[in-house]
Amino acid sequence: MAWNRNQIAQRAALEIPRGSIVNLGIGLPTLVADYLPPDHDAWFHSENGLLGMGPFPYEGDEDPQLINAGKQTVTVLPGGSTFDSAMSFAMIRGGHVDVAILGAMQVSQRGDLANWAIPGGRTMGIGGAMDLATGARRIIVLTTHTTKEGAPKLLERCDFPLTAVGAVHRVITDLGVLDCTPEGFVLVECATGVDEATVRAKTGGVVL
C-alpha cells in the first residue's frame, strides 16, 4: 500500500490555504485542483499570463488562445484576469504567489530542487520552473519517492542540474510527506499502509 497519483494530489490539496494564490506545475501537480472543495476560494495562476484559471472547457467551448502553461486549453473564472509575461513573472518573482506545487526529478534534504534536465538526457528547457522555485513563497514538490528503477529521488544532495537552491519546503510522495530542513528531511506523515522504516529505507538523505 502507498498513495497513487490521485491520492498524492488529494493530499497536496490540503496544503492550499483558502484565499491564496497557487501555481500548479505541469503533470501530477495539475491534478491537485480536482481535489479542492467547491467552495474553496484559492485562485490559480498560470505563468503564461492568467490569474483565476478555471477547469478545462466544455467540449465545443475551447479557445486556442486561452491556454495554461502546459499549453492545454482552459477557462477563466469570473474575476479572473489575463496579462503579459513580465506582469506574470513579477507576480512570481516578487513573492505574490503564495504556493507553487511542482514536479521533481530530485530533491535534496535542504530543499535543493532538480526538475529541468537529466545529465546526458535530452534538454527540455527551463520554462518557468526556476522563477517559480525561486519566487513563490512556499514550494511543495510532488513526486514518486523513487525512480522506476528504485533509486531514491530524495537525496542528501542532488546530482542533476539544479533548478533552485534551498527552495523546497515540503515533499509529498507515494510514501508520505516530508519537510526539507538544513539538518535533513523531517518525516511529517506516512502514506496509508506505509511504515516509517520503509520511508527511511527509500530516502537517500538524512531523515530526522
Next chain:
Amino acid sequence: MTAHHAIVGRHHDKVKQDVGAALDGLFDGARIMIGGFGLCGNAEALIDGVLQSGARELTLISNNSGNLGKGLATWLRAGIVKKVICTYIGNNEDLHTLMAAGSVEVEVTPQGTFVERIRAAGAGIPAFYTPTGVGTVVADGKEVRTFHGREFVLEEALTADFALIRAHKADPFGNLRFWRTARNFSPLMATAATTTIAEVDQLVGHGDIDPDDVHLPGIFVHRVLEVTDHEDPFEYRTVRPRPTAEEG
C-alpha cells in the same frame, strides 16, 4: 526652406496592405523576436512571410520556437535559423534534431529572466539583478551580488532588429488590444525591437479603442497588418464533458 509636412517620422502611414510591405527591410542575419506561447498568439502570416522572403542566418528569440512542425518550426526545417534564444524546448522535435546535429546554437533562459531581459531592453535598462538561477548553471560566468543578505545574478538586456507580434485589435496608430493568453511576450517584445510589426485580427478606426482599454500604446508599434484568417492550432485540446440536462 523645407516645408514641415515633408519631414516624415517613424509613425507615419503604419498600416500595410500585404506581408511583403510589412516585412520590408528584413535582412540576412537579423535578430527577430516572435511573440507567442508555443503556437498560441503567433503572427502566422508574418512568420510565413519571413520563410518566403529568403532571409537566412536568423537569430530567433521566442519562448518556444514552434512545435508540431508549425509556426517557427517551419523556419527550423527550412534551415534559415542560426541561433535560438528560448526558454523551453519540450517536444519540439525539429529543434531537438538540429541541436543534436549541432547545426543551430541554442541559448536556454529561465522564462521570467527571458521576458525581463526583453522588458529591460525596451525600457532603456542595460542589465538587472534577479534571484532566479543563483546556484545553477544559468549563473555560470555571470556576476553574482548580494543585496540584503540574498544573492542575485546579473542578467543583460535582450534587443532585436524586428519583433513580429500578434494582437486582436489595432487602430491605425498601432494601439493594440490582445486576446486572452495570446498576449504573453508580445507587448514586451514590441518595446525591445528596432522595428515592431503587429499582425492583427481586426483593424479598427482611430478612437474605436478607448484610451483606457489600450493594452500597448502605438508608440511601440511601427507597422500594422490586418490578417482576418488564422489557423490558431491547438497544441493540447483538453475538454470536459458538458453536463447533461438531468445533471443540471
